[in-house]
Amino acid sequence: MPTASGGLALWAEDSELPPRLPGRRGRRPVAHPFASPGEALAERFGTQGAEVSRMTLLLPSYASAPEASPELVRDPLAAGPAPRGRLRLLPWTVPVLVVGSTLPELEGCRTGASLHYLTRLADLAGELVAHGQVLPSLVQDPDGPAARWRPARSGTYSARFAALRDAMPPVCRSEQVAPSEGRAPAEVLATTLDALVDAIARERLGGVELDGGGGAVSAWLGALTGEARFEADHAELGELADHLAGWHAGGPHESPVRTCFRLRSPDQGTPADDDWRLEFLLQATEDPSVLVSAEEVWRDHGSVLRRWVSEPEELLLADLGRASRLYPGLDEALREAHPAGIRLDVDGAYDFLTHSALLDQAGYGVLLPSWWGRTHELGLKLTAGGRGTSGVVAKEDGFGLDALVDYRWDLALGGERLTEAELSDLAAAKVPLVRVRGQWVQVDQKRLAAGLAFLKRAGSGQMTAGDVLAQAALHPDDTAHPMPVTGVSADGWLGDLLSGQVERHLEPIDPGPAFTATLRPYQRRGLAWLAFLDRLGLGACLADDMGLGKTVQLLALESLARRGPTLLICPMSLVGNWQREAARFAPGLSVHVHHGADRLTGADLVETAAEHDLVITTYALATRDAETLGEVGWDRVVLDEAQNIKNSASRQSRVIRALPARHRVALTGTPVENRLAELWSIMDFANPGVLGSVHTFRARFAVPVERDGDTDAAERLRRVTGPFVLRRLKTDPAIIGDLPEKFEMRQLCNLTAEQASLYQAVVDDMLRRIDESDGMERRGLVLATMSKLKQVCNHPAQFLGDGSPLAGRSGKLARLEEILEEVLADGDKALCFTQFAGFGGMLVPHLSARFDTEVLYLHGGTPKKQRDAMVERFQSADGPAVFMLSLKAGGTGLTLTGANHVIHLDRWWNPAVEDQATDRAFRIGQRRDVQVRKLTCIGTLEEKIDRMLEDKKALAQLVVGAGEHWLTELSTGRLRELLTLSGEAVGE
Structure with missing residues (x-):
């Protein structure tokens, strides 16, 4: 932000301010609680000679803390819980790094609107110096005379000055210069621009010695390139000041009217011949709609403009003279007494077009034909x-x-x-x-x-x-x-x-009598799309939203024609589901499950696979038995939950992508979970080589989209993948109109005193040990601490692992019991997800005893037959009402529409994973509204994670951050801020 002296200062916060900046009387400035320490600023962004100082700022604030800046509101981990109370302006002192006129590199930081604004301001200052729009000046400071370079106050300068004044972010004028007010925008802008112009001019004149032959003039000239302050005879200074004032009066001056140039091509109707015409106009900078041609200025003396300037004719001539330095073609017009424009041939028109940018940068108005700059290249x-x-x-x-x-x-x-x-x-x-x-x-x-x-x-x-x-x-x-x-x-x-519109042009097809399910219209269109690509031998990625029936569409495709066996690879938890769905909807398909210790191997497997229509196996076994599976003449290879090969460098991904087949289909509701490289891996399975090598893909798409937010690159990626990816969302009424509502709510829970004590002990231990570690050891320590804090938030017994009783020791458990009591009383059913299998194992016997009911539990170690039986029992009308599931084992593939309540006991780092788990209940077949509750401990890291997850959901679909690993790179001070308990965390 600008300082009162005109320099630039960096600090760690930013916020919005109202138009006027009255401070609150009766409150002395106190230290900003979230500002980065001055030493940290100097270490992170310090340039040679940068000064660490302090400033008092008037910021919108609550009683306890300033409001978080708009840029940080998008990052709840940084913003923390919002303070209570109403907003008002209060003074805060902040450490700042005074950087003069040079902005340091700020990679890896979220920059505020003020910094972008100052970059524009610095660019303008550089242009003014480069184009000679500066004047040497003499100023009388309290400490003595000084030489300064200042912007030329011309009409062209006024237009850009007014635009920057109106666009100034409020924080740029938040420095408190009086007990009850900040500074006006025009004052801030003028002071800062003067300082920037002076610093840049001196930098570019470095080494140049100016000599006036002695006396005050010589000292002043030397001070224009060296130390600004100088000493000279008082009488000689007065004489120098008079000469400079007269010189400045005859030079560029600030004006509310600027000169504009309009180029007309022959096809615009005037003149009638083949000549181009460059017309001169005057424009009111404060009211751009007032645009008067030079012909009118000479005819009626610019009467319309006289409310802003008394002599518009003189202003036009002066501006044309200065503009001729940038575009010498204007010299011809200046030979006329009343210049209104010039005729140009094609060469001259092109010459002006190439110079127009210079005129625009200098502040002149430039109006070009509408076709110039279009993409019709x-x-x-x-x-x-x-x-x-x-x-x-x-x-x-x-x-x-x-x-x-x-x-x-x-x-x-x-x-x-x-x-x-x-x-x-x-x-x-x-x-x-x-x-x-x-x-x-x-x-x-x-x-x-x-x-x-x-x-x-x-x-x-x-x-x-x-x-x-x-x-x-x-x-x-x-x-x-x-x-x-x-x-x-x-x-x-x-x-x-x-x-890219294949699916819209295809007529829905019927899979025939061998297929017993009734397909919805969008599913019939999806089947037609799959069949279209199948006939071409092109791979497909069916990326329908979770719950839209990817399984039934694939089985319908299998029922259309059978050229050979299909290999279907899925997570182990879905093998039984595929078996049941195939038997139910496509009973004519012969199905073989390649799974278990007694599975077929070698020639027996090859022979058996060739005799069946559908062979189902898991990702782990497909990788382990890839050599034998590769000997089968597969007609089609299908990947369910295809995100399992998202890591293209893993052995599993490489082996499965290498399996030979005539046709390949990837089924996934989340083609991109974290990075675009995941999409490359899935597309390289479906159509090898269509996106080039992974290195080419990274350079052409991943880096521009993820790092730079390049929308053009994202559009090109959609263009090349669009033919092979079909994505429909269940939130689109045109896709499915009878799906009930889903209500998501955050359930805030307090910690017990025991939990708070353990939480603080974990934080203190980490902060003590982290100063003694670095590199991988430090990152591992931070990640381990995150996991421990989540366990403490769940229950002390989970963190301690001592097998102690659960009742009455966890605010989160108490809230879970309250929710389940309501669910059971209403005769409903609930799914409870946790990322910790051990925690789920602790809760099952406790909840069973607490409510005198059976609680099912599915985790990674549950055998296939047992998990299939659990799903079937839960889906039955008289089955158990509570189903505990570990997130990894039960978060994908299962259909559990018997539940209309979903409870997330702890938060995962990726919102897509949570959504997948929720959609075990919120999918086709669900007849009741689904209530989703996410238990979150207030004032802890969990609440900050929760806000971060909401942020990630709002990001563009192809640009998603990666997990929690960024936390490991934070400074110790920042970690302390993020992890420290707030005062509202502990219940009464």
């Missing part, structure tokens, strides 16, 4: 088609991504192919601006020549369908071609894929 267009893209009624040789298709490259304008005659005209043009099909376009002759040479060399031929799709994903600046690829089109099935 000259580029390459790829058209593919021919035998390899014709009908798709039946699978034939030549279909699929490896199919060879005919292609043709053309030069195109805005995606429209140019004719031979138009190309000849472009090549013959001697000027960079050419009119093509009624549009003026800029032509780079070197690039055009390279493009024409490319067409002669490789203008047509054959390429694979996969290569055609890959062209659609190229960045416009990709170096693979001499010009940007502005369009890719094809006919037949390849054109349907490129359109």
Whole structure:
């Protein structure tokens, strides 16, 4: 933020302020409780000579603490619980790092609006110096005379000054300069811009010695490049000040009116010939709608503008003179007594267009033809088609991504192919601006020549369908071609894929009488989409939302046609579910389960698999028996919960992606859980090579999207994956209108005194040991502490592991008992999820005794037959009403619509995992509203995790942070802030 002296200072908070800044009387400033210490600022961002100081700021505050800045509100782990009470302005002292005119590198930090604003301000100061829009000045400070460089106060400067003044974030003027007020925006801006201009000018004049021959003038000139303060005779200083005042009066001056330039092309109606015209205008900076042509200024003396400036004619001439330094083409107009504009040929018009940015940066108004800057640039267009893209009624040789298709490259304008005659005209043009099909376009002759040479060399031929799709994903600046690829089109099935609308164009199909289920309309469309890609031999990723029936759509596909066996790989917890669903909906399919210690091996497995329609196995066994499974002639390989291969470098992922098959299908409700690399792994299974190598994918998509938020890269990724990914959400009424509501609520729980004591002991122990550790040891210690604190929040007995009684010792357990009491009293059923299998094991006997009812428990060690029996019993009308599940074992694949209550006992780091668990109940077949409760201990790390999870849900679907590992990199002081208990954590 700016300081009163005009420098820049960094501090660790930011917040919104109302238009006026009256402070609250009667309160002395106190230290900001969340500001980073000055030493930490200096260590993290310190530049050579940076000064650590303190400032008093007027900030919107509660009685106990200042309000968190808007940027930190998005990060609840940093913001913490919101204080109670009403907001008002209060003074706070904060440590600051005074950095002068140079902003340090701030990588890895969340920057506030004020820093972005100051960056714009620093850029303006640099432009003013670079363009000579500065004046040397003499100022009389209380400590003596000083030489300063100041911005030239011209009309062009006024427009940018006004825009920056109006855009100033309130925090930039929060420095308390009087007991009851802050500073006005114009004052802050003028002081800061003056200081920045002076510092930048001195930096660029470093080493230059100015000499005026002695006396006050010589001392003043030396002070313009050296130490600003100087000593001189008082009388000589007065004479120097008078000369400078007269000189400044004849130079640039601040004005509420600025000069504008408007370029009109011949096709805009005036003039009637082929000439361009550059018109001059005057514009009121405070009311941009007031725009007066120079002709009107000379005709009626600019009467409309006289409310802002007394002599608009003189201002126009002065501005034109200064603008001619940036665009010498204006010299011709200055030879006229009443300049109103100039005529230009095409060369002159292009020359002005290339200079327009300089004029705009200098603060002049620049109005250009609407076509300038549009994306209708000259580029390459790829058209593919021919035998390899014709009908798709039946699978034939030549279909699929490896199919060879005919292609043709053309030069195109805005995606429209140019004719031979138009190309000849472009090549013959001697000027960079050419009119093509009624549009003026800029032509780079070197690039055009390279493009024409490319067409002669490789203008047509054959390429694979996969290569055609890959062209659609190229960045416009990709170096693979001499010009940007502005369009890719094809006919037949390849054109349907490129359109990204395959599913909408397909007619729903019926799987036939062998399939006993009745498909919903969207499921029939999904089946048609799967069958379409199947006929082409192209892999598919069915990424329907959890609960929309991916299983039934796949079984319907299996019922359509049988060319050979299908291998279905799923988590162990879902093997029984697939068996039951296949027997129920596709009884004609012969199913073999490859599982258990007595499973078939070697030739017996190969022979048996070939005799069945569907072979079901687990990810672990598919990896272990991959060599034998690879000998089977699989027609199709299907991955259920395909996110199990999201780590492309793992052995499991590499082995499963290598299994041979004619057709591949990935089923997953969460194609991207944490990083885009997970999507690459799934897509590389479905259609190997379609996204290139993992390194190419990372450079082309993952880094631009995840790190830089590049929406263009995200769009290109959707374009290339769109043909193979079908994603529908159950929250869309057009997909499913009869699904009941889901109500999510956070249940806040207090800690008992015992829990609070244990919690604080864990935090103290970590903070003591962390100073003695670093690297992997430190990171491991932080992660272990996170786990211990979660256990303390659950129950002291879980943390202590001493087998002690549970009753009356945990606020969270007390709340769970209250919820279950209501659930049982209403005759409902509940699912209880915990990430700690041991905690679930402790709760089951306690809850069974407490409510005199059976409590089912499913965890990773539950045998397959037993878990299948549990699910069946729970789903029955008279089955047990409470089902305890470990999150990993029971969070995916199961259908547990018998429950209409879901309770998350502790919070997972990834909201997608929690949503998967919730959707065991909230899915097709559920007839009642589902209530989801997430138990959270107030004032602890759990509450901060809860807020972080809500934040992650709001992030763009393709940009999701990764787990808790970022916590391990926090400073010890920051960890202390995050983990320390608040006063409201302990119950009465």
